[in-house]
Amino acid sequence: MHDSRFAPRAKFFSLLIVALLAAPVLLWPQSGFALPFFDKLPKFKVRVSENKELQNWLRDKLGEQRKSSSVLKSYDDPLDVARYERGTLEKLLRSRGYYDGRVRQSVTDGEIEYRVVPGPVYRIKALDVNMPPRVKGGFPGVGLKVGDPLEAEKVTEGVKRIESYLADNACLLNVDVDYQATVIHSEQAAKLEYRVANSPEVHIGQVHVQGLSTVDEDFLRKRLKIQPGDCFNRSKLDAAKLRLLRTNLIAGANAEVSDPESGIVDITFTVIERKHRTIRLGVGYTSDDGGGIAAGWEHRNILGRGEKIEVETRVYEAKQSLKGELRVPRFFRDDQEFSATAEASNEERDAYDADSVTVGGIISRHHTKHRTFSVGSELKFSKVQEEGEESENYNLLSFPLGIKIDTTDNLLDARRGATVAMEVKPYFDLRSSGTQFTKNTLVMTGYHTFDEVRFDPTLALRIKAGVISGADNLEIPADERYYAGGGGSVRGYAYQALGPRRLIPSTVAGEPPTLSDPIGGRGLSEISFEGRFRFTESWGGVLFVDGGNAYADPQPSFDDLYWGAGFGVRYITSFAPVRFDIGFPLERREDVNDSAYQIYVSLGQAF
The missing domain is CATH 3.10.20.310 (membrane protein fhac)
Structure with a gap:
């Protein structure tokens, strides 16, 4: 139940946090832009009479240098800074064709003013x-x-x-x-x-590949896309080496070109294979699942052509799982991939207990660089018991259809770009009940980084909506309904803590009924805002606001949301950031005893 008394306060806090996240955008760099306390360099102004475009360009370039110059960081005296930056401005003028340009600098009350007389353009x-x-x-x-x-x-x-x-x-x-x-x-x-410079024109003769021990040579030769008789150019060799590295089977590649003979050169690619096996072991903690461990093993060249097999187990207080996956790249086509999975899991949630075994396969095709289509089938055998109900057995056959558009620059730590992912998943219960329903989920994210602002702030947005059609709420297995709340949803609320509930009659005469745990719904709405900052190469921070709710009817709404807010710390590794978040519910519901905060520790950004 949603207590309307908390709505004004929640909206106030959410708007306040959004304003904090938007502050870096509003603080767009002006002349001599600097953040107080964090920036020890003196403010500066650049004056160019009757040439506003050149003035703005010089100011922006000087601001960019201040972010990256290690020399400037060693200066304490504004006069030393001014002399150094005067030389920079003179070089910048010459790069624009102003070879007679002059720069005069003055320091007043610790602020530097540069007066530029560009002179004529050469x-x-x-x-x-x-x-x-x-x-x-x-x-x-x-x-x-x-x-x-x-x-x-x-x-x-x-x-x-x-x-x-x-x-x-x-x-x-x-x-x-x-x-x-x-x-x-x-x-x-x-x-x-x-x-x-003068150089002979040559064509390609023989192509050799050396250094292989387990990778199939014919498989790599197809990746080269170089044939005897082709016109020779260095860019073809660079592109071929890049394709070898992108197979993830090769750690290094070098191309040697023979001396030309009768207009022909031979090419020898010498490669170093990657180690194909990896063992992983990790620990984690969230207020949702408690503490736990994860272990995995993978082989990225199981059949010699880049096929990857991975086995992973996770053991947490609320969920235990064992999953195996076989991924076959370039499945009949270079732009196509096949993956087969099998998973056994046991969940003990407040809303339900579920034991399941799932097997399935999906074919994905990269239609363009940023667009991927997928189609597959999945069979799930499950036993689900809801609170106060008898257990139910399901044999669900589904046919997931998906499309994803992804223009982001990094899978685990995106700073630019956007994603749109939509999945339509029809389900058929093969048991006598004949239950049929379709699960439709849409997720959109967007990222923008302001490089001109100190600490490189990134504004990140995530919107998620879901609708289940074809069956009543309680006819759908509890572990397939939508829930809101948790580290990947609305931080600050416990996992699956948001959504419709039902009344449980009291067993004591005269006592009022009580509310059950969330039973899940057929509609879902979520929205998240994050402001991400990088203080050093290794450390960063996050401010966030999340809103969301689940609904019994398949009509998601972005009006009736619960809001959570908080902050986090990021330790940035070469692979992905390690995140520590603490979230606070902005509407603590007394009737369900919401916790004052939730803690999340994991690898990668929240979205």
């Missing part, structure tokens, strides 16, 4: 590209022309354009491109010349 007077005549005819140009400003970034971009063009249109043994810019101060101009 422009390109003559432009020439020297490359082999046989390939120059189709070259579209370097992106610069006579009369353009001599800007360093655009000049180096021209080198990349030439290298890219030669990789696609020539078979040069070596691609060596450089440039020379001759500045003419008397004319406030420059001559720019790009030069491609």
Whole structure:
């Protein structure tokens, strides 16, 4: 039951925490932006008369240097900082074509002011590209022309354009491109010349692979995508080495090219295989499940072609499980994967006890770089007993269908991008009851990091909604209904503590009925906000707000939510952050005795 007396207070606290999370966005860096207490460098201003665009660019570049320069961190005197940054500003001016620019600095009350007189822009007077005549005819140009400003970034971009063009249109043994810019101060101009070093054109002869002991050679050869007779270029070799590493079977790869003979070169790839077996052992604790241990073993090359088998067991106070999975990459197609799983588990929750055995298989296809489709089947044998009810046996056959769009930059610690994942899972009970229902779940996340702000704050958002259709609430097995609350849901509330309840008649005459534990529902709504901060390379922190609820009717709503808030610490490892969170319920329900706080320790971000 939802006590409306707490709603105004909960909304106030949730809005307060959201405001705290949004503060880094509102504190968008202005002139000399610095966070008090945390930033010991003096504030600064950059003045460029009649050129606002250049002024803003110089200010932003100087601010970026302050975040990364180890030299500046060693200065205590503002005059030393000013002298160092004056040199930086002069270099920046030259990179934009201002070769007569002057910078004056002054320090007043510990604040630095830089007055910049950029002078005239030096422009390109003559432009020439020297490359082999046989390939120059189709070259579209370097992106610069006579009369353009001599800007360093655009000049180096021209080198990349030439290298890219030669990789696609020539078979040069070596691609060596450089440039020379001759500045003419008397004319406030420059001559720019790009030069491609002479090199023979060759084709690929024999391709060899060395260093293999357990990995199938033909399997790796297909990953190379290099054939005898192909036009030679270095980018093909780099791409081939990257594909070898992406198999996760190779720890290192090197390509050696023979001396050319009659226009032919042989290539030898020397590889170092990874150790294919791993044993894992871990411990963890949450207020939801209590303490426990997890152990696992995996072999990432069980059949010699990158097939992975993994066995894992988890033993916690509330749940024990044993799971095995076989994953076959490039299943009939390079963009397709097959996985088969088998799991036995025992759960002892407040809402129900469940013993189950599940077997299934899923085929996933990467339709594009960011989009994946999946289809499969699953058979689950379970025995479920709800509070105050007799146990029920189920033989559930399901056919999960899924689509996922993922543009994030890191699976376990995303800082940019977004995900959208939707699963439609029809269930059929093979027993005589004939129960049928469909479970539909949608999860969306988004991440944005503000690199210009100190501590690199990341704003993270997660929205989850679920609907079960086709059967009444109590006809659906209790362990398949939706629940809210817990470390992956609404932090601050116990696991599965939120959702519909039922009245239990009293066995004592004259006494009122009591509320049961949550029975789960056919609708689910959840929303989470996080502000993540990185104080050092190894340590970070989090502020979060979570809201959510489960509903008996399949009509999820984002109005009638319970809210929790809290903070956490992150220890950032090379693999994933270790998280410690403490969450507080913003609406403690006296009738169900909510705890004052919940603690969560695990690997990886909450979402």
